[in-house]
Amino acid sequence: MYLGLKEMRHEKLRYSLLSGVLLLISLVVFMLAGLANGLSNGNREAIDNWQASDVYLNQNANETLSASQVKLADQKYIKGNQVAPLATLSGTLRTTKNAHKTNVSALATSRKGFIMPKITSGHRINGKNQLIISASLKADGYKLGQRVRLGTTKKTAKIVGIYASSTYMIAPTVYTDVATLNRLKDMPVTSGDQQTINGFVAKNGAFKQSNHGGLQHLTMATFINKLPGYSAEQLTLNTMIYFLFAIALAIIGIFMFVLTLQKQALFGVLKVQGIGTKHILAALLTQSIAMAVIGIVIGLGITVSLAQIMPAGLPFVINWPQFGGYSLALLAAAVIGALLSWRTVANIDPAIAIG
Amino acid sequence: MTAVLALKQINKEFGHGHTAVTALKDANFEVAAGQFVAIIGPSGSGKSTFLTIAAGLQTPTSGQVLLNGTELATQTEKARLDYRFNEIGFILQSSNLIPFLNVTEQLKLVDKMAKRPFQKERAQKLLAELALSEEATAYPNELSGGERQRVAIVRALYNDPSVILADEPTASLDTPRSIDVVERLAKEAHQHNKAIVMVTHDQRLISHCDVVYRIEDGVMTRQA
Ligand SMILES: Nc1ncnc2c1ncn2[C@@H]1O[C@H](COP(=O)(O)OP(=O)(O)OP(=O)(O)O)[C@@H](O)[C@H]1O
Ligand SMILES: [Mg+2]
Numbered sequence: 001m002y003l004g005l006k007e008m009r010h011e012k013l014r015y016s017l018l019s020g021v022l023l024l025i026s027l028v029v030f031m032l033a034g035l036a037n038g039l040s041n042g043n044r045e046a047i048d049n050w051q052a053s054d055v056y057l058n059q060n061a062n063e064t065l066s067a068s069q070v071k072l073a074d075q076k077y078i079k080g081n082q083v084a085p086l087a088t089l090s091g092t093l094r095t096t097k098n099a100h101k102t103n104v105s106a107l108a109t110s111r112k113g114f115i116m117p118k119i120t121s122g123h124r125i126n127g128k129n130q131l132i133i134s135a136s137l138k139a140d141g142y143k144l145g146q147r148v149r150l151g152t153t154k155k156t157a158k159i160v161g162i163y164a165s166s167t168y169m170i171a172p173t174v175y176t177d178v179a180t181l182n183r184l185k186d187m188p189v190t191s192g193d194q195q196t197i198n199g200f201v202a203k204n205g206a207f208k209q210s211n212h213g214g215l216q217h218l219t220m221a222t223f224i225n226k227l228p229g230y231s232a233e234q235l236t237l238n239t240m241i242y243f244l245f246a247i248a249l250a251i252i253g254i255f256m257f258v259l260t261l262q263k264q265a266l267f268g269v270l271k272v273q274g275i276g277t278k279h280i281l282a283a284l285l286t287q288s289i290a291m292a293v294i295g296i297v298i299g300l301g302i303t304v305s306l307a308q309i310m311p312a313g314l315p316f317v318i319n320w321p322q323f324g325g326y327s328l329a330l331l332a333a334a335v336i337g338a339l340l341s342w343r344t345v346a347n348i349d350p351a352i353a354i355g
Numbered sequence: 356m357t358a359v360l361a362l363k364q365i366n367k368e369f370g371h372g373h374t375a376v377t378a379l380k381d382a383n384f385e386v387a388a389g390q391f392v393a394i395i396g397p398s399g400s401g402k403s404t405f406l407t408i409a410a411g412l413q414t415p416t417s418g419q420v421l422l423n424g425t426e427l428a429t430q431t432e433k434a435r436l437d438y439r440f441n442e443i444g445f446i447l448q449s450s451n452l453i454p455f456l457n458v459t460e461q462l463k464l465v466d467k468m469a470k471r472p473f474q475k476e477r478a479q480k481l482l483a484e485l486a487l488s489e490e491a492t493a494y495p496n497e498l499s500g501g502e503r504q505r506v507a508i509v510r511a512l513y514n515d516p517s518v519i520l521a522d523e524p525t526a527s528l529d530t531p532r533s534i535d536v537v538e539r540l541a542k543e544a545h546q547h548n549k550a551i552v553m554v555t556h557d558q559r560l561i562s563h564c565d566v567v568y569r570i571e572d573g574v575m576t577r578q579a
Binding site: 002003006007009010011266269270271272273274275276279350351353354 | 403406407410412413436437438439440441443445447448451452453454455456460463464467468494510522
């Protein structure tokens, strides 16, 4: 401790440079993590809000919601606390005079379905041809009472409610009931239980019997991983983060090793004086931990500040438990990096100090 | 007088076969508390080898090193490290000091390693004895060669070892300063009852010593 910290204070430039390098690495780690979280959140925020555990799709849909077609009546095969039908449409929300156009993810369920979001202004859907919108769309100029189109048809529906912002597949969501969505899509059947939907979501759902009626069960985790592009994006960003841990380890390891080689004579003198490998390693560890902590703390500070001024179009989410874990991983990289010099330190012969 | 440090029938060979170098041949040596001993000999005669063996930094090919009657070779590596830390003060020819610690901190480090609080009064007293009070907060690169050598002596004495081994402590000093350093070592040996062993090749310094050993080609002889 004493040796390590005294040396850092005496050699400020040398050690602040390495702290600076670690700062840059941790900054990139935290920025990538924040962006990966933002992207992930953009894809799945609506799904997370459902707090559902199971998804049921057509067994031939390759586990993809938009490729799945089932009938409302198929709900009879599923039992569970709560089961809700789900239909989606990725399309353009537009006002009747095309004053506003926004790409949205439209989600339809039953009017009282458990996945219907809680209204913050206006009212919930209580009649035909009504829809409710994410608060972020209000910021884009959509208002309560407005008539809007969805997709490319001429059919309209009225905005009756607004709920806390949510996104699905990187687009703001709108919710409506199944019949309204089918009408807006110009589907042939727009009432009754023969309407086409994409699937069902449930809390603690299960099949009632061995006949699944052509349905396939997915856990929510599998369903999310199968969202188009989702796992590829996350894998790419996470791989970059993991590489950065390895780079941090290598940088500390190389730096400490070079310093150790430079300081062999000094370490020899210490050993002559009865200050052994253990204490020298403790000094190296103190130094690399101190540098890592400085780099990580400043890196976190800059990340948090940047998150404040990040443009709204750049989804960025700070997940503190995850950032804490990444900080520990960087710290661990610093510790391991310093320990790589162990053998070199242990092998330094005190006799070299005597000559 | 009983010997604090005694070396018996020490042989040291480096390498083997026809490239083998015999650095020490049947060397016998002893030093008692309060004695200032000089070892003098030409370059390559085995002086440093002798000191490192005495300090437990190298093991002899054969022979015994006894510190206060205990044989060093029977000790574990850890025990030898502790022995070096507690019982031996080593003064090297140069670069004894840690470049990033000031004079007082060099001494504080000793206390840190021994896990005890800084002995401020002892530090001040020793620094004053070696005329270093003014330099208490100076870093090694701000000191002259003689001052650095005196700091090394303070450092060696500070931990109150029973033996001080000094390898050419005056090599980088001019004659007046060399004499000054040697006089102080003699005083420490006699006043503080230390066993002090000094390696040198400077004939003029040995008049201050109680006993002189001469070493030539690894053969050590005690002078009358
Ligand atoms: N590690 C070693 N490996 C091989 N030979 C060595 C080693 N250390 C010392 N020697 C040899 O042992 C002999 C004695 O060396 P030593 O360093 O003890 O001499 P010295 O008396 O201290 O000389 P100097 O006055 O130049 O410091 C020399 O011939 C030297 O080459
Ligand atoms: Mg020598």
